Amino acid sequence: xxxxxxxxxxxxxxxxxxxxxxxxxxxxxxxxxxxxxxxxxxxxxxxxxxxxxxxxxxxxxxxxxxxxxxxxxxxxxxxxxxxxxxxxxxxxxxxxxxxxxxxxxxxxxxxxxxxxxxxxxxxxxxxxxxxxxxxxxxxxxxxxxxxxxxxxxxxxxxxxxxxxxxxxxxxxxxxxxxxxxxxxxxxxxxxxxxxxxxxxxxxxxxxxxxxxxxxxxxxxxxxxxxxxxxxxxxxxxxxxxxxxxxxxxxxxxxxxxxxxxxxxxxxxxxxxxxxxxxxxxxxxxxxxxxxxxxxxxxxxxxxxxxxxxxxxxxxxxxxxxxxxxxxxxxxxxxxxxxxxxxxxxxxxxxxxxxxxxxxxxxxxxxxxxxxxxxxxxxxxxxxxxxxxxxxxxxxxxxxxxxxxxxxxxxxxxxxxxxxxxxxxxxxxxxxxxxxxxxxxxxx
Numbered sequence: 001x002x003x004x005x006x007x008x009x010x011x012x013x014x015x016x017x018x019x020x021x022x023x024x025x026x027x028x029x030x031x032x033x034x035x036x037x038x039x040x041x042x043x044x045x046x047x048x049x050x051x052x053x054x055x056x057x058x059x060x061x062x063x064x065x066x067x068x069x070x071x072x073x074x075x076x077x078x079x080x081x082x083x084x085x086x087x088x089x090x091x092x093x094x095x096x097x098x099x100x101x102x103x104x105x106x107x108x109x110x111x112x113x114x115x116x117x118x119x120x121x122x123x124x125x126x127x128x129x130x131x132x133x134x135x136x137x138x139x140x141x142x143x144x145x146x147x148x149x150x151x152x153x154x155x156x157x158x159x160x161x162x163x164x165x166x167x168x169x170x171x172x173x174x175x176x177x178x179x180x181x182x183x184x185x186x187x188x189x190x191x192x193x194x195x196x197x198x199x200x201x202x203x204x205x206x207x208x209x210x211x212x213x214x215x216x217x218x219x220x221x222x223x224x225x226x227x228x229x230x231x232x233x234x235x236x237x238x239x240x241x242x243x244x245x246x247x248x249x250x251x252x253x254x255x256x257x258x259x260x261x262x263x264x265x266x267x268x269x270x271x272x273x274x275x276x277x278x279x280x281x282x283x284x285x286x287x288x289x290x291x292x293x294x295x296x297x298x299x300x301x302x303x304x305x306x307x308x309x310x311x312x313x314x315x316x317x318x319x320x321x322x323x324x325x326x327x328x329x330x331x332x333x334x335x336x337x338x339x340x341x342x343x344x345x346x347x348x349x350x351x352x353x354x355x356x357x358x359x360x361x362x363x364x365x366x367x368x369x370x371x372x373x374x375x376x377x378x379x380x381x382x383x384x385x386x387x388x389x390x391x392x393x394x395x396x397x398x399x400x401x402x403x404x405x406x407x408x409x410x411x412x413x414x415x416x417x418x419x420x421x422x423x424x425x426x427x428x429x430x431x432x433x434x435x436x437x438x439x440x441x442x443x
Contacts, residue, residue: 010035010174013077014166017061020086022168026093028064028104030167032301033057033077038159041127043134044151051127054159063089067098101328104302107169109324109334111305114298118291119177121205123158130156134182137212141186144220147227149189152196156182158206171303179294180206184215188223195226195398197368202425204292222367225388229398232389232442238363238416239404239438240356240390243423245369246433250284252408253277254341254428256376257311257319259326268379268409269317277317278412281349284312288342295427301339309335311344346430348420356419356434358393364440365390366404379408403441411435 014031021029035057042050060073063086070092072085134154142148158180166172185198199219201210210218241249253269261267269277278284288306290296297306302324310318322330323338350356357365370384382405388395406414419431 010162010164011166011172013059013082014164014172016079017059017082017086018166018168020083021061021063021090024063024086024090025065026063026090026168027066028168029062030104030165030302031059031061033059033164035162036159037161038157039127039130040155040157041130041134042153042155043131043138044153046135046138048131049153051131053127059085061085061089063093064103065090065093067100067102068093068096069099069102070094070096101325103324103328104167104169105304105324105334105338109304109336110169110171111173111299111303113305114173115289116291117289117293117296117298119175119204119296120160121178121207121292122160123178123180123206125156125158125206130158133212137182137184137216140213141184141216141220144217145188145224147188147190147224148220149187149194152185152187152198154182154184156180165299165301165303167303169303171299173299173303175297175299178204180204180209182209182212182215184219186219186223188220188227190227193227193229195223195229197223197226200425202294204294208292226386226398226400229386229400230389231401232364232399232440234439234441236437237440238360238434238436239440240360240363240365241433241435242365242367243419243421243430243432244425245366246430247423247426247428248369249408249411249433249435250344250346250428250430252374252376252381253284253412254311254321254344256379256408257317257321258337259320259322259330261376262320263326263329266377268376272317273320275317276315277409278312278315279415280315282312282315282415282418283310283347285310285345285347286342287345288336290343293343293424293427293429295341295343297339297342300336300342302334304334304336304338306336306342341427344428345422346418346433348422348431349418350420352420354420356417356432357390357395359417360390360434361393362391364388364399364402364404365395369404373403374408379410381406381408381411399442401442405439405441406435406437411438414438
C-alpha cells in the first residue's frame, strides 16, 4: 500500500486558497484538505466477495464576507480548480444572510503546540495476504464447534488519513492517522434455530489488533452461546449493558451536551450545566492526547487546541461540548470539540477483577442493541435488544425479541455501577454499565 508522505505542497495549496480568497475581498477564510488511502477485503465461505481499493481527496474553502459565509468543495487540487471553488464560495457568501455568530475561531483559542499522539502506523499488508488470513480465520472459526453452520462475513480494512487545515488567523496544521479493523461474523445452528454473532478488533497500530485465531474463537463462542434463546415476560428489572453497547448510553449523553442540540433547545440537558446528572461517584473525562487512541488529536476541525476536560465531575455536569459557532450562540467559549469528542473515558467504580454479573444478581445482561429509538428532546429511550437472563449472578439462558425502555435522565441517575472492563475500540471508552429498574418488553 502506498504511504502518503507529509509534504509542503499541501500547505502551499492551502496558502494559495487563502491568498486567492483575500484577493476577492474576503474578510476571513479557512481551508481544509483531507486525503484518505487504503483498501478493504471481504470473504465468505472461502470465496473472495470484495476487494476495494479506496483513494479519496477533498478540498473545502469557506469564505467570510463580514458575517456572511459561503463554502465550496472540490476533489481537484489544481490551481484553476482552487480559483473556481473560491469564486463559488465567495458568490454563496454574497447571497447569504448575515449571521452574527458566524466566523473563524478566536485566535487565542488556536493550537500552538502539537504533542506526539502516535496516531500514524501504516500496516504493511497486501490484499492477497489479507484474504489468506481471513480464509484461515474463517476455517478456524468453523472448526471451533460443529454448531457453526457457516460464516456470514469476514472483512479486513486498513486506511491512512491526512487532514490539513489553515485559516486567515494564521493557523496551519496537519494531523495524520491510521485505522485497521478485522471483523468476523458467524451463523450458529441447532434444532432448527439459527443465530448470528461475531466479533471485531480495531486499532491505529496493527500490532495491537486481536490475533486472527483469537478473533475466530471469540466469534464462534459468541454465536454458539446465542442458541436456545427464549423470550421474556414484560417486567421491570436491573439491566447490565456490556461495555461494547454501554458506550451508546454515553454517546447519547454526549449528543445531549453538544452545542448544536443545546442552542436549538433540542436536548433534555439544555440549561443543566453545573447540575447533578449522574450519581455523585460518576466521572466522565476527555483526554485527546492518549498515544495511539482512536480519538486522539491535537487540534479540532477549526484549528482550536484540544484539551483535557471533565464533562462530568462527581456526578455534576461540568462542561458542554462546543465548537466556536455553538459557543457564540450560547454566549460561551469553545471547548475545542468541533468535529466531536476526543477520547471520552468513563471512570470505573469497581476493581479490575470485578464482573458486574455478580452485582446484577438477577436481571438482564444486554450484549447487542438494535434500532434508534432515542428522543434527545424528551430523553425517551426504547431500543430492541439481545442478551442473557441472569439469576444469582450466573447466566441462565439467552433471550431475544425484547425491548429496553426508560427515560435517559432517570437512567443516568439509576446507574448502580460501572465496570473496569473498558472497551477501547472507540473514541468513547467505558466499561459495562449497570442500570436499575428499566422496563424490559417481551411477551
